[in-house]
Amino acid sequence: MIDQVKQKINELFSEGSVKGVVALAHVSGHVTPCLFQKGDDLQGLSLGDLQTSGDARYPLNKVLITIARQYPDDVFGILVRGCDERGLYALYRLKQLEPDKVVPIGICCPQSLALQCECKKPYPDEIIAGEKLEGVLQKHVQDVEDMDRSERFSFWKGQFLKCVKCYGCRDICPMCFCRECSLECEDLVSKGSLPVDIPVFHLTRAMHMADRCIDCGLCDEACPSDIPLRLLYKKIAGIMNTEFGYTSGINKNEKSPLSLMGPEPEK
Amino acid sequence: MEYRNTLTTCTYCGCGCNLFLESLDGRLTGTIPCKTFPVNEGRLCIKGWNGHQFVQSEKRLKKPLMRKNGELTEVSWDEALDFAASKLKEIKQASGPDSVGIFTSAKVTNEENYLMQKFARAAIGTNNIDHCARL
Numbered sequence: 279m280i281d282q283v284k285q286k287i288n289e290l291f292s293e294g295s296v297k298g299v300v301a302l303a304h305v306s307g308h309v310t311p312c313l314f315q316k317g318d319d320l321q322g323l324s325l326g327d328l329q330t331s332g333d334a335r336y337p338l339n340k341v342l343i344t345i346a347r348q349y350p351d352d353v354f355g356i357l358v359r360g361c362d363e364r365g366l367y368a369l370y371r372l373k374q375l376e377p378d379k380v381v382p383i384g385i386c387c388p389q390s391l392a393l394q395c396e397c398k399k400p401y402p403d404e405i406i407a408g409e410k411l412e413g414v415l416q417k418h419v420q421d422v423e424d425m426d427r428s429e430r431f432s433f434w435k436g437q438f439l440k441c442v443k444c445y446g447c448r449d450i451c452p453m454c455f456c457r458e459c460s461l462e463c464e465d466l467v468s469k470g471s472l473p474v475d476i477p478v479f480h481l482t483r484a485m486h487m488a489d490r491c492i493d494c495g496l497c498d499e500a501c502p503s504d505i506p507l508r509l510l511y512k513k514i515a516g517i518m519n520t521e522f523g524y525t526s527g528i529n530k531n532e533k534s535p536l537s538l539m540g541p542e543p544e545k
Numbered sequence: 546m547e548y549r550n551t552l553t554t555c556t557y558c559g560c561g562c563n564l565f566l567e568s569l570d571g572r573l574t575g576t577i578p579c580k581t582f583p584v585n586e587g588r589l590c591i592k593g594w595n596g597h598q599f600v601q602s603e604k605r606l607k608k609p610l611m612r613k614n615g616e617l618t619e620v621s622w623d624e625a626l627d628f629a630a631s632k633l634k635e636i637k638q639a640s641g642p643d644s645v646g647i648f649t650s651a652k653v654t655n656e657e658n659y660l661m662q663k664f665a666r667a668a669i670g671t672n673n674i675d676h677c678a679r680l
C-alpha cells in the first residue's frame with residue numbers, strides 16, 4: 279500500500295503539480311506529521327501505523343491549514359483516510375481550505391481500524407491505495423441509548439466529572455480552527471476551576487461539532503481522562519442525520535442545514 | 546518553505562511527556578502531543594498543550610539586564626555573572642552563608658536542579674535551597 283502512495287507522491291512532484299505533500303514520517307522511532315518537498319527521500323514515509331493500524335494518526339488537515347494560511351497561492355498534496363477526506367470537504371465548505379489548492383492522496387482503512395472506529399465510511403472517495411470496506415454499525419451509541427434516562431444521565435455526569443479541562447479535544451481537532459473559542463468565553467465556562475461546568479462545557483463543544491465533526495476520533499485519543507467524546511459527537515451526528523439527512527463531509531458540495539443564510543454552494 | 550516537528554520533552558513538570566514543537570519557517574506554530582511516546586501516549590495537560598506560547602512572548606527576557614542609575618540596562622553575561630558573584634561573596638562575608646537563600650525552578654531539568662543545590666551547599670555553604678513547586 280505504501281509503495282502506491284510513494285508512487286503517487288513522486289508523480290505529483292515530477293508533474294510539478296504540488297509544492298509539497300503533507301503526510302507522516304518515521305523520525306527517531308516515532309511517527310510525526312511532515313511536509314515532503316521535491317527531492318526529499320520518501321524512505322521514511324509512514325501511513326500512521328507504528329505497532330497497530332492507525333495508532334499514530336495525526337490531524338494532517340490542521341497541519342495543512344497552518345501551512346496554507348502562510349502559503350495561500352501554493353497547491354499541496356495531503357495523505358487522507360476516509361475521515362480526513364470528509365474533513366477536507368467540510369473545511370472547503372467552511373472556507374478554511376480551497377479545493378483547487380489541495381490534492382488528496384486517499385488510502386482505505388483496514389478492517390481492524392474500521393471496527394475500532396465504528397466508522398461509517400472507512401475509505402475516501404478518491405482511492406490511491408487499499409481496499410474499500412463496508413461501513414460499520416454504530417453499536418456503542420446504541421449501547422448508551424439502551425440505558426434508561428437516569429442511568430444515562432449519571433453515566434455522562436460521571437464521564438464529564440473526569441475532565442481536567444486540558445482543551446486537548448479542541449486543540450487536536452482538525453475541525454477546530456476558530457480564532458476565538460466559546461470554550462474560553464467566561465460567560466459560558468468558568469476560568470481556572472475544576473470540576474468543569476457540567477454539562478455546559480462538553481455540550482457547548484458538542485453543539486459546535488454538530489455540523490462539523492467528521493468522526494476521526496482524534497479527540498478520544500487525546501483525552502487524558504478517557505472521556506468518550508467521540509461517542510457524544512456520534513450521537514449528535516446521528517441526530518443531524520435523522521433530522522436533516524445531513525452527514526458532515528459525506529458530500530463534497532453539501533451545505534450545512536445549520537447555515538440558514540447565504541447562497542447555495544456552487545456545484 | 547520549512548515545516549518541522551521537533552520532538553522534545555515538556556518543560557512544565559517532572560512527568561516527562563513528549564511532544565512535537567511544530568514550526569513553520571523557523572517560527573513556532575503549535576504543540577502536538579507524541580502519540581507513540583509511552584509516558585503520555587498522545588495526551589497532554591493544559592500546560593503542555595500551550596508549551597510553545599511563552600517562547601515568542603514579547604515579555605520574555607532574552608538578555609541579562611542590570612539596574613544602573615535606576616535604569617534597567619542590557620549587559621553582557623560576563624558582567625552580569627561577575628556582579629552577582631561579587632555581591633554573593635560580599636553578603637556571605639558580611640552576614641554569613643545562611644543569609645543567602647536560593648529558589649530553583651520546575652521548568653529546568655533535574656540535573657540543573659541538582660547543580661543548584663550543589664552550588665547552595667558546596668559553594669555558598671547553606672541549606673537554604675528550595676523549589677518553586679513548594680511555594
